[in-house]
Amino acid sequence: MREIGSKASIMTGNEAVAEGVRLARVGFISAYPITPQTTIVEKLAEMVANREISARYVEVESEHSAMAAVFASEIAGVRSYTATSSQGLLYMHEMLHWVAGQRLPVVMSVVNRAIGPPWNIWSDQSDSMNQKDTGWIQVYSESNQEAMDTLIMGYRIAEDSGVMLPFMSMEDAFILSHTSEQVLIPDQDLVDEFLPELHLDFRVDSDHPMGYGSYSTPDGPFMELKKDMMDSMWKSADTIRKVTQEFSEIFGRDYGGLIEEYMTEGAEYILVASGTVASTAKYVAGKMRENGMKVGIVRIRYFRPFPAEDIVRAVKGASHVGVIDRSVSFGSGGAMFNEVRAALYGRSDVPVTGFIAGIGGRDVREEDIEGMVNMMAAGKEGNVFINVRGGK
């Protein structure tokens, strides 16, 4: 295939992510193996059983406990991993705050699925959008290769001494998780060069006992610790750019940084999107450009930290901006829409339209994306549900 130092194959997104976990030399995996769990941990359990990976694999009785288990292993200085989805992620919510607040560089994969009721196992970002305020770095991929590479980069970013925040890596259910595409599996020695062993400055060590996660009054360091988390999250943007650049130098795949710009130069209409919807939007933009419509795409890779400056810069010059959300905040709108609009406030007068699309796995088709561009061209504003029956 096209790059060096790699073995090429075709595999599903879940298989690719499991390969990434193996290559990252993760030492501890915990998971709750029931729907809506993913085949990532099934593959990892197989690797552990076949001794292809020297990790300890612990099955627990709930997702809440899975996150508690990786909290414990990570604080002991062991590189840790878990994966979940949908309802399982919601059940982890409390522990997500604990892991982030304790500044533990856990990496977790989330296969984006809808939240019931009614029961629905299809692609929808509501699960991870509900976790945007937990202090985790959040990133969305558009291909199986990117999902694997992001997982490997995730440990470098999370474990950086200036960051020390957990890392949540998303892949769209089915559209990546169960879809096979070509993936280049990098050589282990290259990954080892890129991702050194984990050495935590502070870890549980019975020879040097210390207290962790104890108590703080309002006058104690609580507020200062939260501000420090905020500062680290902002600073992580530079670490992400640096690590992404270094990854591209070693492995030959350049993901740009926090966002990817596609055909934004001279674009009149720019759609901001994430995940596989952004990939399809890129395809449609290429076709519309051939027909004289100046369409560009900004793909949000990192939603936390929010790449406000990058987006403002990328949409400069556009006459209309649209934001596609595959989730909804009831009574407000799409979270990405709201944050993009907030980023542009006072910086640009460009009108911004929010498109809610693909909820509960409804396919986001070529004509849906074309329709969004046409609505932007017609000056439509506000929040618009796309391809919904009986609505506007």
Next chain:
Amino acid sequence: MLEVRFHGRGGQGAVTASKMLALASFLSGEYVISFPFFGTERRGAPVTAFTRIDTSPILLKTQVYNPDVVVVLDGKVMETVDVTAGMKPDSSIILNSPESPDDLGLRFKVATVDATRIAIDLGLGNRTNPIINTAMLGAFSKSTGVVNMDQIRQAISEMSPSRADVNVSAAEKAYNSVRTGW
């Protein structure tokens, strides 16, 4: 970009066939994507799977609505599923059928192969549940010319859970016996 849709029943290997085709095309240097119809799968129920093949990276991540080629593993599926849905005037359809393409009265380009007979003769699966997906790939290779048999053989060898050599033979027999009505 070529878009292929597979129709079969749960347990017949339509999803595996779509992956094997993707692997064979990938081995020929193409970009590929292969996915099942996203849902819950049950043995015996109609199953749909898709493969996209292109010379550049595939950005389009939607379902396939207008297939260039439709592969039908089980003629009975046609009684409950409109396998020609979304087909374009120049799309082709490859059917597992003992009949000749002209006898089927379909308005598309039609190819037929008796994959069930090939599988039974080779002892793939059993009489009630013959394994016909690898034969269909041989018929696909011959009738479309999209991917050649060397890569089909290699893909089958890599992905067959057992009896890879017999599966390769099935593909070769189908390659040599498929009847193309165009």
